[in-house]
Amino acid sequence: MPIQHPKPFHENFLPVVDGHAVYYAEYGQPRGNPVVVLHGGPGSGCSPTMLTWFDLAYDRVILFDQRGAGNSTPLGELGNNRTSDLVGDVERLRQHLGIARWRLVGGSWGATLALCYLGTHPKVVSGAVLRGVFLASEREIEWFFQTLQALAPQAWDQLTFGWTASQRSDVFHTLTAMFRSRTLKDCWDAAKRWGHYEESIMHAMAGRPLPPMGSAPERWLQKYRLQAHYLSNNCFVTERYLFRQARRAKDVPTIIVHGTHDWICPPMNVTRLARFLPRADVRWVEGGTHAASDPLIAAALRRAIADLR
Structure with missing residues (x-):
């Protein structure tokens, strides 16, 4: 039987800005302790499976799809889609929902994205959980693709x-060039290669x-395509x-959860960030x-979120 996910008690779109309509949905207790989830990618969108990290009898969980992702529209739109735009959307969402701190x-x-928001608006954040830290560096892109x-x-x-040997010597550039060619065949080929590679790495990590x-x-x-847009610009950071930004948020209670066998975001990212x-x-x-679906990671996330209540 299909899994029955909780239904939101409220869902809508933020008022359109820059041509983007950003979708959000609220779950759990309308008067509960508010917490917002920032999904990965960029471009992945939220999933109802994220709700398993929370106690919906206590929490007011807000899932929202970043510009161009998930249920937000226009899907895949690259215009007016930068990290600073997303930070602005997170803050607009907080104000729109009338939340003082979350x-x-x-x-x-x-x-x-959480680090970017934390450093910009530290006074409205009562705590943060960062999982699988990504620092948006060329070093990490080189690691993943080469x-x-x-x-x-x-x-x-x-x-x-x-x-060709030349294409294999710079995988990320080859993929982004395929997306920029604007032919549907090249774009689909790039997406299929990238997606299957990511899935294969996930399988290999898990043995x-x-x-x-x-x-x-x-x-x-x-x-x-959206992910290539961000990564080719070092995620605009x-x-x-x-x-x-981390220094500015040093007083915000923060828990960092990271797997020792994370092949996507190297564990050294945590040691670099923790200094700040x-x-x-x-x-x-x-x-x-x-x-996050890794049972070990999911259990650690649930504990961390509960500890920040």
């Missing part, structure tokens, strides 16, 4: 199958065999900027990977 939960790219082939050679060979190279879900085209968040509670998940 907690943040952000994973992967969502942790990056160096990681040493740990997942089959996945990387599948990603770069049929390419499972590589998934078959099937057809690409329709959502992948817009998701990875620098590591130095993120560290400055000296009061943060760093919780290493032994054997944990990058996926």
Whole structure:
């Protein structure tokens, strides 16, 4: 039988700004302790499975899809879609809902966005949980698309199958060039390669065999096109900027959850960030990977969120 997810007690779109209508939904208790979830990607959108991290008898959980992602419209729109725009949307959402202070939960790219928001609006955040820290650096892009082939050679060979030596030497540039070609065939090819590579890395981290190279879900085209837009611009931030934002948020109670076996966002990201968040509670998940669906990571997330109540 299909899983029955909780229904929102309220859902709507933020008033349109810059041509974007941003979707949000609220779950749990209307008068509960408010917490907003910042999804990863960029471009992934929220999922009802995120609700399993919370106690809906206590929490007021707000899921919202960032510009161009999930149920927000126009889907995949790149115009007026930068990190500063998303930070503005998070704050507009808080004000729109009449919330004085709330907690943040952000994973992967969502942790990056959470840092940007924390440093800009520290006084309205009562606590934050950052999972699978991503610092939006060229070092991490090089790691994921090039160096990681040493740990997942089959996945990387599948990603770069049929390419020239020059194309294989700079995978990310090759993929972004395919998206920019504007031919649907190239865009679909790039999305399929990228999506299957990401899935394969997730399987490899968990010690499972590589998934078959099937057809690409329709959502992948817009998701990875949007992700390429952000990553090719270093997500419109620098590591130095993120560290400055962390310093500004040093008094906000923060828990960092990171798997020791995270191949997507290297664990060294946490040690780099923690220097600027000296009061943060760093919780290493032994054997944990990058996926929030990883049982070890999910359990650590539930504990961290409960501890910030």
